[in-house]
Amino acid sequence: xxxxxxxxxxLAGSLLVPAAAAGAAWxxxxxxxAAAGAAxxxxxxxxxxxxxxxxxxxxxxxxxxxPVEAFAVERSTDDGLTWTPVTTVPAAGVASSSYTxxxxxxxxxxxxxxxxxxxxxxxxxxxxxxxxxxxxxxGKRSERYPAGCT
Amino acid sequence: xxxxTPRRPHLGAVVGAPATRPAHRARARTVLLLVVPFLLLGTxxxxxxxxAxxxxxxxAAAGTAxxxxxxxxxxxxxxxxxxGGPAADVTLAVQNPNPYPVTITGVAxxxxxxxxxxxxxxxxxxxxxxxxTAGLPFTVSPSATATVTxxxxxxxxxxxxxxxxxxxxxxxVSLTGASS
Numbered sequence: 001x002x003x004x005x006x007x008x009x010x011l012a013g014s015l016l017v018p019a020a021a022a023g024a025a026w027x028x029x030x031x032x033x034a035a036a037g038a039a040x041x042x043x044x045x046x047x048x049x050x051x052x053x054x055x056x057x058x059x060x061x062x063x064x065x066x067p068v069e070a071f072a073v074e075r076s077t078d079d080g081l082t083w084t085p086v087t088t089v090p091a092a093g094v095a096s097s098s099y100t101x102x103x104x105x106x107x108x109x110x111x112x113x114x115x116x117x118x119x120x121x122x123x124x125x126x127x128x129x130x131x132x133x134x135x136x137x138x139g140k141r142s143e144r145y146p147a148g149c150t
Numbered sequence: 151x152x153x154x155t156p157r158r159p160h161l162g163a164v165v166g167a168p169a170t171r172p173a174h175r176a177r178a179r180t181v182l183l184l185v186v187p188f189l190l191l192g193t194x195x196x197x198x199x200x201x202a203x204x205x206x207x208x209x210a211a212a213g214t215a216x217x218x219x220x221x222x223x224x225x226x227x228x229x230x231x232x233x234g235g236p237a238a239d240v241t242l243a244v245q246n247p248n249p250y251p252v253t254i255t256g257v258a259x260x261x262x263x264x265x266x267x268x269x270x271x272x273x274x275x276x277x278x279x280x281x282x283t284a285g286l287p288f289t290v291s292p293s294a295t296a297t298v299t300x301x302x303x304x305x306x307x308x309x310x311x312x313x314x315x316x317x318x319x320x321x322x323v324s325l326t327g328a329s330s
Binding site: 025026027028029030031032033034035036037038039040041066067117118119120121122 | 248310
């Protein structure tokens with residue numbers, strides 16, 4: 001009875017697997033983890049330049065990152081302690097946008113822009129400060145008129 | 151009394167009357183010549199039978215299917231989630247410990263998604279696993295690990311907190327497949 005022994009040795013060398021020709025397959029399963037990542041809103045760049053004697057052009061760029069739906073422009077006259085909303089501009093896929101803040105009172109202005117997408121937001125750095133000055137002109141009525149922006 | 155006529159040796163007779171030594175040798179040689187071929191033939195027949203049929207009491211070890219697992223992988227950097235945005239890619243690295251290839255045919259959510267590495271608090275992220283549009287099925291070689299990108303397999307709702315920006319999400323999954 002040596003033949004069965006030979007058979008046993010032959011099979012012991014490799015484990016049995018389903019015969020492909022027969023179409024048999026073993027089910028295989030398991031558990032683990034997959035990974036996904038979230039984008040981030042890129043920080044907009046911002047500039048503020050004088051436009052005439054009492055207006056300031058605020059220009060910002062939409063950076064790479066998750067698409068921004070809208071940009072909210074704010075200004076501060078106390079060096080960033082408090083902020084006043086100026087306008088909200090839909091992003092509409094444009095690379096850059098601008099807003100002219102006109103008829104300004106005498107003050108020192110600083111701007112910032114906040115990009116928003118649903119619950120996400122990102123705030124720009126503060127713009128450089130711009131100073132709008134008014135001067136008193138005397139006449140029939142003494143009034144202060146815009147005199148310059150620097 | 152006349153002596154009996156000596157009997158002629160009978161071919162095939164194994165047992166017979168005592169014979170003279172030369173006659174005994176001749177009869178034994180004849181028996182060997184006739185029997186050995188049959189023995190050899192019989193042995194050959196037996197070997198052929200076992201080899202061909204493969205039946206009997208031989209022992210063999212059937213492999214036990216080992217569960218698939220995954221190894222840590224990085225999130226796709228070319229397809230990212232944002233609130234209300236389109237579904238993004240999910241990366242998956244499947245480890246197959248079996249000595250045969252396995253084809254993965256299904257990937258399903260298997261627990262709560264967790265976030266790490268965002269810019270702030272990201273408890274509410276609204277990230278869910280959805281049916282991938284590409285990447286399945288895929289085959290993992292024996293005793294190997296294969297990384298696959300499941301296209302558009304995760305989505306983020308508009309409920310995602312601001313702190314989720316830049317986060318990496320770990321999605322527990324269950325894998326189904328079969329040997330291939």
